Amino acid sequence: MNRKLSANTGYKLGLIDSNTRFYIETIELNRLSALSFFEAGFSYEGERFYWQNAEKTQTIVGLGHAYVISNNEHESFESVQAEWDMLCNTIVMEDPEIQPILFGGFSFDRQNTLSSEWDEFPDAYFVVPAFQLVLKDDRAYVSINYITGADYSAQAFDELRAERDRLIHAAQVNEWKPFVKPEILSIEERKKQDYLDAVSSVTGLIRDGRADKVVIARSLKLTFAEKFNSSAALRSISMEQPESYHFGLELGSQMFCGATPERLVKVESGKALSTCLAGSIKRGKTAEEDRLLGDVLLNDPKNRGEHQYVVDMISSIFDEYCENYKLPKKPKLLKIRDIQHLYTPVEGRLKSNASLFQLVKSLHPTPALGGVPRGLSMEIIRKSEKMDRGYYAAPVGWIDASGNGEFAVAIRSALLDHDSAYLYAGGGIVADSEPISEYEETKVKFRPMLRTFGGKLNG
Numbered sequence: 001m002n003r004k005l006s007a008n009t010g011y012k013l014g015l016i017d018s019n020t021r022f023y024i025e026t027i028e029l030n031r032l033s034a035l036s037f038f039e040a041g042f043s044y045e046g047e048r049f050y051w052q053n054a055e056k057t058q059t060i061v062g063l064g065h066a067y068v069i070s071n072n073e074h075e076s077f078e079s080v081q082a083e084w085d086m087l088c089n090t091i092v093m094e095d096p097e098i099q100p101i102l103f104g105g106f107s108f109d110r111q112n113t114l115s116s117e118w119d120e121f122p123d124a125y126f127v128v129p130a131f132q133l134v135l136k137d138d139r140a141y142v143s144i145n146y147i148t149g150a151d152y153s154a155q156a157f158d159e160l161r162a163e164r165d166r167l168i169h170a171a172q173v174n175e176w177k178p179f180v181k182p183e184i185l186s187i188e189e190r191k192k193q194d195y196l197d198a199v200s201s202v203t204g205l206i207r208d209g210r211a212d213k214v215v216i217a218r219s220l221k222l223t224f225a226e227k228f229n230s231s232a233a234l235r236s237i238s239m240e241q242p243e244s245y246h247f248g249l250e251l252g253s254q255m256f257c258g259a260t261p262e263r264l265v266k267v268e269s270g271k272a273l274s275t276c277l278a279g280s281i282k283r284g285k286t287a288e289e290d291r292l293l294g295d296v297l298l299n300d301p302k303n304r305g306e307h308q309y310v311v312d313m314i315s316s317i318f319d320e321y322c323e324n325y326k327l328p329k330k331p332k333l334l335k336i337r338d339i340q341h342l343y344t345p346v347e348g349r350l351k352s353n354a355s356l357f358q359l360v361k362s363l364h365p366t367p368a369l370g371g372v373p374r375g376l377s378m379e380i381i382r383k384s385e386k387m388d389r390g391y392y393a394a395p396v397g398w399i400d401a402s403g404n405g406e407f408a409v410a411i412r413s414a415l416l417d418h419d420s421a422y423l424y425a426g427g428g429i430v431a432d433s434e435p436i437s438e439y440e441e442t443k444v445k446f447r448p449m450l451r452t453f454g455g456k457l458n459g
């Protein structure tokens, strides 16, 4: 990732001082369509985000920037946390029910310095939206986040209120044209041979005892006949793989988006939840074939091995940061539209001094995306993939002012860039992995985002 910092369009970056005040004003509506609100904010293109959790109990949309935290610092997790804490100390709380939200993500590997489609994305990019929609418990809350210094202006606040009302009205009454997916001119399997070579050489390293597991990924480039609109992409993602997290994070003319089944960590009132997700098999054509495939996966030593590395690592982190934690003895199946995974949920009570960002930092990357041992596998990934994963496989999510929040692992994802889209998928390589079956596994993992954009791979 190139070390370029995005232009800061937010307020008073790095200038929080004793005059800074962070006002949040919330109104409650019976209902509002999150995707329509995103679309109504088209004049904020480049400064919007969308998030929906896998259970569909929480949806968040942000339009415009009230504040941006972005950095390429070595301690990027700590500095985001420190700046957010500083900003939170300036909040003038109107309604403790609804809190301001910081939404964004980190790059997968800040030590990757290749120039790529990710050059505009800093290693950490988080925003407090100017207009925030939260759908929770069957209610819709629209908030204005107004961050100001000594120049507080009642008139500026009134202008924000008028703009909020305009956005809500547009989201409710505008007729959105049915979207037509632009024609796909080409699908390029980037560095396919490098990928196959990487899988066999990494298998060799593992057999020689140099590492236990390394996740190797590859990417596709789609070129469209015209620009693929972000809101059309999000509408399309929402219809694909419904049992997943859906997200979109715009930055300038790009949007990182995806439909991931994988939670990294959620913190809610002192409870921490994470998911071990690794080991895969396709869906069956009939219910019977599907059940048989599921049984094969549950009993397959290669996939159980892939999974166990993740369980061991996540449980060691929960051991460190939680008073106690629960971990089922055996994995279950997580069946999503195109694929079945081995799945073990982990749940614990956080120690009083532990925080969401600390967990995000310690858990990333789990061996479902990096490998074992962690440092060495990151070096192997850097050397053998010869690409920049950007935010693929990295933590993307949100935190509120009391430290509650959730981060997903941004797999089954793509970077939409005007009339191109870059899709990413990988898999866990262990001693008995085979290049062609790993290649086939990535093909299945590309499917949700390929369908989003209207594309298909042969075979």
Ligand SMILES: C=C(O[C@H]1C=CC=C(C(=O)O)[C@@H]1O)C(=O)O
Binding pocket: 215, 217, 262, 277, 278, 279, 280, 306, 341, 367, 368, 369, 411, 412, 424, 425, 426, 427, 428, 445
């Ligand atoms: C790396 C990816 O998936 C991970 C998550 C679940 C199963 C995986 C596997 O079986 O290899 C991967 O570890 C991806 O989707 O790009």
Ligand SMILES: [Mg+2]
Binding pocket: 278, 279, 280, 306, 427, 428, 441
């Ligand atoms: Mg696998």
